[in-house]
Amino acid sequence: MLIEAKTSFVTVDEDHDYAARTIDYEPENRNTAPRRRFHLYLMLPAIITLAAITIYPFFWLIYMSLHKIVIGGADRWVGLKNYAGLLTDEKNIQGWLMLAKYSGLCLSFEILVGVLLAVILNNSRFEKVLVTLVLMPMMMSPVVAGLLWYYLYNGTFGWYHWLFQSLGLLGETSILADYGSALWGVVIVDIWQWTPLITLIALAGLKRVPRDQVEAHMVDGAGPIRNFFAISLPNIYPFLLIGILLRFMDNFRFIDHILAMTGGGPGNSTRILPVYLFDVSFQFFKLGRGAAIAFTLLAVTIILGMILVRVFENPAQKKALANQKD
Amino acid sequence: MVALKIENVWKYYGDTVAVRDLNLECDDGEFVCMLGPSGCGKSSTMRMLAGLEHISSGDILLGDRRINDLAPKDRDIAMVFENYALYPHKTVAENIGNPLRLAKVAKHEIRKRVQEAADLLEIGHLLDRKPMELSGGQKQRVAIGRVIVRQPQIYLFDEPIAHLDAKLRARMRSELKHLQQHLGVTTVYVTHDQLEALSMADRIAVMHEGVLQQFGTPAEIYSNPVNAWVAGFVGEPAMNLIACSCAQEGNAVNLMHDGFKITLDDRLAKAALSSGERDLRLGVRPENVRLTADPDDGMIAGTVFSRQLLGSDMLVDVLSGGDHIRVRTDPKSPFEADEKCYVSFDFDHAHLFSAETGISIV
Numbered sequence: 001m002l003i004e005a006k007t008s009f010v011t012v013d014e015d016h017d018y019a020a021r022t023i024d025y026e027p028e029n030r031n032t033a034p035r036r037r038f039h040l041y042l043m044l045p046a047i048i049t050l051a052a053i054t055i056y057p058f059f060w061l062i063y064m065s066l067h068k069i070v071i072g073g074a075d076r077w078v079g080l081k082n083y084a085g086l087l088t089d090e091k092n093i094q095g096w097l098m099l100a101k102y103s104g105l106c107l108s109f110e111i112l113v114g115v116l117l118a119v120i121l122n123n124s125r126f127e128k129v130l131v132t133l134v135l136m137p138m139m140m141s142p143v144v145a146g147l148l149w150y151y152l153y154n155g156t157f158g159w160y161h162w163l164f165q166s167l168g169l170l171g172e173t174s175i176l177a178d179y180g181s182a183l184w185g186v187v188i189v190d191i192w193q194w195t196p197l198i199t200l201i202a203l204a205g206l207k208r209v210p211r212d213q214v215e216a217h218m219v220d221g222a223g224p225i226r227n228f229f230a231i232s233l234p235n236i237y238p239f240l241l242i243g244i245l246l247r248f249m250d251n252f253r254f255i256d257h258i259l260a261m262t263g264g265g266p267g268n269s270t271r272i273l274p275v276y277l278f279d280v281s282f283q284f285f286k287l288g289r290g291a292a293i294a295f296t297l298l299a300v301t302i303i304l305g306m307i308l309v310r311v312f313e314n315p316a317q318k319k320a321l322a323n324q325k326d
Numbered sequence: 327m328v329a330l331k332i333e334n335v336w337k338y339y340g341d342t343v344a345v346r347d348l349n350l351e352c353d354d355g356e357f358v359c360m361l362g363p364s365g366c367g368k369s370s371t372m373r374m375l376a377g378l379e380h381i382s383s384g385d386i387l388l389g390d391r392r393i394n395d396l397a398p399k400d401r402d403i404a405m406v407f408e409n410y411a412l413y414p415h416k417t418v419a420e421n422i423g424n425p426l427r428l429a430k431v432a433k434h435e436i437r438k439r440v441q442e443a444a445d446l447l448e449i450g451h452l453l454d455r456k457p458m459e460l461s462g463g464q465k466q467r468v469a470i471g472r473v474i475v476r477q478p479q480i481y482l483f484d485e486p487i488a489h490l491d492a493k494l495r496a497r498m499r500s501e502l503k504h505l506q507q508h509l510g511v512t513t514v515y516v517t518h519d520q521l522e523a524l525s526m527a528d529r530i531a532v533m534h535e536g537v538l539q540q541f542g543t544p545a546e547i548y549s550n551p552v553n554a555w556v557a558g559f560v561g562e563p564a565m566n567l568i569a570c571s572c573a574q575e576g577n578a579v580n581l582m583h584d585g586f587k588i589t590l591d592d593r594l595a596k597a598a599l600s601s602g603e604r605d606l607r608l609g610v611r612p613e614n615v616r617l618t619a620d621p622d623d624g625m626i627a628g629t630v631f632s633r634q635l636l637g638s639d640m641l642v643d644v645l646s647g648g649d650h651i652r653v654r655t656d657p658k659s660p661f662e663a664d665e666k667c668y669v670s671f672d673f674d675h676a677h678l679f680s681a682e683t684g685i686s687i688v
Contacts, residue, residue, distance in 0.1 A: 213412075213413060218398040
């Protein structure tokens with residue numbers, strides 16, 4: 001409306017209140033109050049949609065965590081009782097410890113194997129075919145991957161079970177039935193499925209390592225291993241950071257394959273916090289307690305994520321990355 | 327500091343030949359430029375010297391050591407790259423000291439030698455900066471610093487000053503030349519800029535399409551090019567190469583052209599006759615062409631096509647018989663475009679090339 005007015009103000013009767021206001025309007029002056037309001041109106045549909053799908057559920061989560069939720073009945077205000085309960089909940093504490101162990105194992109192996117694979121694949125003879133093959137696990141649904149490995153681990157007909165047993169690595173019990181090895185069982189599936197993501201990211205980073213720097217370093221007197229640590233690694237570092245961040249957040253959220261394989265068992269040996277959260281909320285329907293766990297999990301994810309970015313990202317590398325984009 | 331010997335070296339990329347049967351010898355302490363347009367094989371040769379490229383066949387010897395199968399780190403060479411190839415996450419001091427650090431030289435020794443190299447290059451005050459905080463010229467000095475901090479057997483320079491602006495380039499040419507003489511290390515310098523090669527090298531190896539065309543001192547290359555290609559590539563503004571046919575009329579040997587007919591002097595006439603070639607190309611550098619307004623015996627008539635002021639000289643382009651003749655003349659030259667004029671050649675500095683093979687006849 002204002003734009004229309006701007007172009008036609010010459011013909012508008014100056015006595016008219018509306019016209020008088022628009023005559024003051026300068027096209028260069030883009031940040032006037034009416035203009036800003038107009039922008040707000042334009043953005044409103046998007047804001048409302050966003051609020052409905054993210055902000056409302058977020059506050060509903062906080063609401064739930066502060067109440068005793070009675071399904072089909074009235075919710076009762078309990079204050080911070082749900083949170084207080086978590087401190088003495090042994091399964092909750094154990095869930096956290098297990099989550100840390102699970103995430104640490106997954107991440108470290110995925111980074112190690114992923115980068116190693118990327119280095120091997122980079123500029124190899126059949127790179128394109130091999131990369132496609134390596135990426136295949138990632139394309140599988142996590143539940144399907146879980147079921148697939150569930151069968152491979154199976155004590156009576158599982159192929160890997162048979163293999164490990166023949167190698168003398170395994171006793172009679174299957175991997176997932178043993179308290180000691182069950183966590184490793186699900187960790188291996190996560191590594192199997194998500195190492196390709198790290199490989200892909202590292203490979204993209206390796207492609208951008210400036211060749212002349214590598215060559216200069218070789219002429220300076222470095223062998224391939226020193227070359228990797230001195231030139232390639234600092235160059236793929238920012239890319240890896242993104243990979244670590246993504247995988248760490250996924251580890252805190254995705255439990256599809258665990259639910260498909262063990263459901264948290266045997267005993268509590270694979271009941272990492274998100275699995276316990278699922279149990280509390282949707283097995284025992286303690287929605288208030290569940291919401292409290294979910295909120296703490298969310299808070300810790302955000303805080304850890306921010307720390308990761310702070311610690312790993314130093315300004316020099318940021319600039320180096322920006323320079324590469326030129 | 328040793329002599330470098332390249333013997334029958336070939337380089338293939340698939341079926342493409344990049345370097346064809348190259349033979350080259352650089353003396354101890356010599357500054358050799360490899361000159362040629364892009365794709366002439368000069369960079370491939372340098373990369374083979376550095377060990378960054380496999381040698382398809384032939385031998386490269388440093389002193390009496392065959393280095394074909396040595397990894398770059400075992401060759402004892404130092405190289406400056408075209409894009410400087412500095413390590414962005416390292417400081418200037420770390421960049422310069424990197425080869426020493428890799429060679430496990432003691433820390434205080436590294437610090438001392440880095441400081442010496444930096445002082446020599448006048449970048450001592452920049453040692454704590456990162457490469458992205460430096461200008462192009464400073465980066466280039468750091469790249470050179472990384473090379474001179476060592477005492478390798480040979481220096482390799484791959485178009486190190488190609489990305490600098492013209493003024494800085496001129497200064498770096500003289501500094502590099504001075505540095506090389508001061509350090510006395512055998513140096514191979516790759517460039518596509520003939521001015522760089524002429525001004526810096528002890529000897530120039532001119533390459534074209536993977537073949538070494540001529541290897542000689544800058545003066546030799548400039549005044550006695552072995553073929554029309556070298557003649558046209560070296561020198562700025564380029565040599566006039568005019569296609570003519572040669573005919574004997576009585577005692578005189580004439581060069582016939584659409585726009586003119588000129589009689590050769592004894593030296594050129596003898597060579598033209600003994601070669602037996604009919605189709606020739608006359609090569610005359612612009613500074614060896616005279617431009618006048620008044621016609622005289624044996625002068626060529628033409629019209630001024632364009633004039634360019636080069637500062638100390640004026641380059642006048644004269645159109646005669648469909649060919650352009652470049653003349654280097656006085657900057658106060660009065661000729662204007664489309665004006666009629668006359669040119670004559672200084673035969674003492676003229677060359678004749680076979681039109682068919684391009685080989686120099688005289």
